[in-house]
Amino acid sequence: MTTVKVVCHRHYEDENEWSCGNWLEYTLVIVLATILLLGSLGLTLFWVINYHGGFAWQEDPKKQFNLHPVLMVAGFITFSGFSILLYRICRCCRRIYVKLLHTIFHALAIPCVALGFLAVLDSHNLANPPIANFYSLHSWIGLVTMGLFAIQFVFGFFSFLILLCCEGATAGFRSAMVPIHASxxxxxxxxxxxACVTGLTEKVMFKLGEDYSHWKEEGIVVNVLGAILIAAGILVSFAVRSPTLKGDARLSVTERL
Ligand code: HEM
Structure with missing residues (x-):
């Protein structure tokens, strides 16, 4: 009796083929997210320069404060947003390059966040009379955000180093860590x-007071900035979670840290 062995070849190329609709979704999400991530930084700069007189360092603590929103938006929104989005933008690069770029973008956020934090601390402590620290909900949310960011960075960085020295032996551990790191x-x-939305609201209330309810131009600019930040948040999480944009397991770049 002869046995017939059926060999099943999977055609990955066919599985990876995208329909017109998939490409449309990909282009729309990536282009829109890019506009929002860059637009939020542009509008923050416009707001601070136009309505708050630009920047200074310790010689003028009031203007030194202005570095805080700009650097925090640059680090936590623009750089971090692109760092997350990279996993969806780069569909054909090797996984290791995407991880390297992901690390570089997050590393660029670190000096922004550190200087942004220093700027707000100085603007409180060097003011005459000094302003109390960490009294607001905004500052608490900000501290939690910075703490989580630091933990994530250290953890991700060491997983990446482990990957470089012993890739095979640590594959199981790294894939178990992916859902935790991603969430x-x-x-x-x-x-x-x-943090940005509460910070913006607080600042505009400090400056405009009662006038905020009178549809002042600056109030509208700040509201638009807040709306852009929220839209960026929705779009980036959609890009990360959408099954279409995630692609198949072979192309997915997030199955291992
Ligand atoms: C993710 C981004 C941000 C983080 C992590 C963050 C973090 C912080 C922290 C920790 C403080 C407390 C400093 C102290 O008490 O000495 C603070 C103060 C402040 N931040 Fe932010 N911030 C962020 C974005 C923003 C933005 C976009 C604005 C908009 C203007 C802003 C406005 C303020 C204001 C007005 C204060 C002083 C009053 C207060 O302590 O609540 N922040 N921020």
Whole structure:
């Protein structure tokens, strides 16, 4: 009796083929997210320069404060947003290059966040009379965001180093860590948006007071900035979670840290 052995070849190329609709979704999400991530930084700069007189360092603590929103938006929103989005933008690069770029973008956020934090601390401590520290909900959300970001970065960085020295032996551990790293990464990004929105509201209330309710131009600019930040948050989490944009397991770049 002869046995017939059926060999099944999977055609990965066919599985990876995208329909017109998939490409449309991909292009729309990536282009829109890019506009929002860059637009939020542009509008923050416009707001601070146009309505708050630009920047200074310790010689003028009031203007030194202005570095805080700009650097926090640059680090936590623009750089971190692109760092997350990279996993969806780069569909054909090797996984290791995407991870390297992901690390570089997050590393670029570190000096922004450190200087942004220093700027707000100085603007409180060097003011005459000094302003109390960490009294507001905004500052608490901000501290949690910075703490989570630091934990995520250290953890991700060491996993990446482990990957470079012993890839095979650590594959199981790294794939078990992916869902945790991805969930906390997205949580940190959303918390950063919450910090920005509360910070913006606080600042505009400090400056405009009662006038905020009178549809002042600056109030509208700040509201639009907040709406852009929220839209960026929705779009980036959609890009990360959408099954279409995630692609198949072979192309997915997030199955191992
Ligand atoms: C993810 C982004 C942000 C983080 C992590 C963050 C973090 C912080 C922290 C920790 C403080 C407390 C400093 C102290 O008490 O000495 C603070 C203060 C402040 N931040 Fe932010 N911030 C962020 C974005 C923003 C933005 C976009 C604005 C908009 C203007 C802003 C406005 C303020 C204001 C007005 C204060 C002083 C009053 C207060 O302590 O609540 N922040 N921020």
């Amino acid at each position: 906390f990464g997205l949580t940190t990004f959303m918390l950063a948006i919450a």
